Amino acid sequence: MDSSKSKIGVFILGWGAALVIFFPILWMLLTGFKTEVEAISTPPKLFFTPTLENYYAVFERADYMSFAINSIVISVVATALAILIAVPAAYAMAFFPTKRTRGTLLWMLSTKMMPPVGVLVPMYLLFRDFGILDTRTGLIIIYTLMNLPIVIWMLYTFFKEVPGEILEAGRMDGARARQEVTELLLPLALPGIASTALLSIILCWNEAFWSLNLSAHNAAPLTAFIASFSSPEGLFWAKLSAASTLAIAPILVFGWMSQRQLVRGLTFGAVK
Amino acid sequence: MSASIATGAVKSAPTVRRSGQKVRTLPFVAPAVLILLVWMIVPLAMTLYFSAMRYNLLNPVVEFAGIGNYQYLLEDPSLWTSMWNTLVLVGSVLVITVVAGTLLAVLFDQDFPGRGVARLFAIAPFFVMPTVSALIWKNLLMHPINGIFGWFSRLFGFQPVDWFAEYPMTAVIMIVSWQWIPFALLILLTAIQSLDNEQKEAARMDGAGPISMFFFIILPHLGRAISVVVMIETIFLLTVFAEIFVTTSGGPGLATTNLAFLIYVRALLEYDVGGASAGGVIAIILANIVAFFVVRTVARNLEA
């Protein structure tokens, strides 16, 4: 009797908390289907006839697909590159630690703590000289570098959990380093690599500083798409909500589908 | 100490002893380290160079300024305000997300109908772009006239709060915390779920109530996970920018100007490349100090 009461309590609390946290997103979703006048009416309209006019307006003004494709290509390729570079580094650090391993890891992480705007002009000049302003290549390079420290660190924690004996045994059979990595280590650490990749993709997708400043038209991802809707003239809440929904929907769905996988990586070895 | 900082898995990750075989690790680590070095050093060198130059984008005569830019910045009262704001923002969000994350994690560890779906809802903010979440909060929720919060307070007969004017820093902290609570929740929940059921059962047998259970069994178990949350969040929170840019533009006055935003003002509102570079150098120094302390504390915790 007591336990069933507390069950109900937990149910209400759990769902209450979830809905409170989710509310802003839900409200944005709903607002995107209202007319502009309904969107700012007080008291807020909970029941209304949904309209697609904002979505039509958004699609008419901006080539959503071009922005979305840029976001996808840039996030995926930058993530793949970062993992390609990080796997050997993490392997060496995890299995052959030296005195400098810790220092190197920490130093890598500290590179992420500087506000990017401090180096914008130097980077802009570099990009200009290499002719990669407003190209996907340019953004891919930036994102690869930006996420490399976190990617190395995450992979490192996964590799550390792979029992060294397995690799040792492989070595006895004459496996060379490359085979050791590709045939023994990677299959074992695959879940970890997957979750690292997921996090990296999410971080790339949501990055809004470099993408805005180093792209114009050809390479502009969804963060630039949002910047063109953020404060236009007149009533704009409904259109803004529609555009926002379009910008976050792909990554939200992707994140939801992969959340179980993602969690494993996020714990950074703190949970076994 | 070395490896444990990052993993905290000292016991479970045996060091591989390569008897009789020397392994050259350099070829493996070198590409990543080299790339990061270039990534670090080229912009850093350029930043250092520009920080010693008088260079305004709108007035493109580059001339040597010596320590002029640093002097100008250090004499500027807004620098100290912005450093303080940075610490307030990082500190508050850390406290809020860890506390809320822990409570939510305990809650979502309980079994209740639809828990899986509820959990999906609760982690959703983590996937939302900072620009978008700031826009939603500013326009749809916190707007004193048409926002939901304002409507709620009028419903109960209160004057709506003008968030970005009256409590600007609190408002920014709320938005940033909302984005990071899911992260804390995810990690802490996983940590709780890894807790031995037998251990819990044993404690319950000993007559531990839910509260003492939380303080004596669950919380100590979460130590490492909390450390990870703190460390990762610190890295991202030190450079919070989009939320401030969209909502308050650092104001009113300097109320929400953090270091990242101050440098942005120098670089892209004043186009003072020299001053922004000097600010960048100061930010690097500050980041390393914070990194040093955070990492030390966290490392000690992970060691235990």
Next chain:
Amino acid sequence: MIKKTHFLGLLTATILAGTTAVQAQTRLTIATVNNGDMIVMQKLSSKFEQANPDIKLDWVVLEENVLRQRVTTDIATKGGQYDVLTIGTYEVPIWAMQGWIKKFDNLPAAYDVNDVLKPVREGLSYNNELYALPFYAESSMTYYRKDLVQKAGMTMPDQPTYQQIKDLAAKIHDPANQVYGICLRGKPGWGENMAFISTMVNTFGGQWFDQNWNTKIDSPEWKEAITLYIDLLKNYGPPGASSNGFNENLAMFSNGQCGMWIDSTVASGMLYNPATSKVADKLGFAQAPIASWPKGSNWLWSWALAVPESSKKEDAAKKFVTWATSKEYIQLVGETEGWVSAPPGTRQSTYENKQYLDAAPFAKFVETAIETADPVNTTKNPKAYVGVQFAGIPEFQAIGTQTGQTMAAALTGQMKLDQALKTAQSAAERAMKQAGYPKK
């Protein structure tokens, strides 16, 4: 191994696919602000592409702040990412002086450059040569709700004083029904709250700098103006005024939440259009309010299209700019979007067009406001700078933005007014000294 090579190949292919574009046509990258008139331009530009099949237009539409940073960074570093830029009266002379943008000489006779209103043309010139063509131009004026003023038993003069504005605001203010006496810009920024505050200071007899570039912010004129500004917004303004810029106020006024609003003339087209405004039938107009110095009470700004020196497609770019600022374009907007939406403020012919005058009863107010704005002889006491609501020097953006922040702090009560003026004064002095003023 094979797998890996394959993957890498795929990768390179993907990257390359993004960078190699078909070069059969001339592609122009156009950077513009997400204001209503520009969005119409983007929409109608397909007409231009039809008429010029060898030119393809790529649009970069961004909000004003972001756009300004993007194009400034690009042009100052000669990044060369854009072929057409949308910039304002503030930037054009400075950028022209730096040699960053191309001169518009040899305009075709059909363009009829003398049809462009003189103050607007002069604002976009450097050494008497035109460096950008105006897309639309604006001054400031007073909007009010006829019904509310009438209900209060009062009338709005054609040119009110700030005292009259205050009295009206007090009468109209009805927060219980979410109608606020007056809406003004409070959002910090040199192009936001400072644009309005500068004109207010001007008409109270103040100014940014004197003849010798001495900063004049801690003067009694500033104090008098800002005191009234804060008084108006605090007592008769909407909550959240310190976050309201032009767009937010436009949204509120068109939603019927403001009794009065002093802002850009360009809003008239949108407020008078029943499709975008709930108050179209109750809208009244007056000149911008005045105080002791009636001159300089209204600002002057135009959004103009320019071609960067770094563009390699000068001919095509100029062709587009000429098209988008021509009489024919205004005609096209009038016919397709309705005359009330025609880009205002640029051409004499627009204000002689019967169709426009019929559709836009505010036209004469706008024309008068623009023609009376004088960027040179603005203030009561002589000044060294050119510009009504800004000072035409590169350093002004920084000073204006910082002052704007401080004024917002004074508005929200985070700072006392005296302290705010002192802070703004010393920050501006610091910046001017750093920049090497006073210059000879």
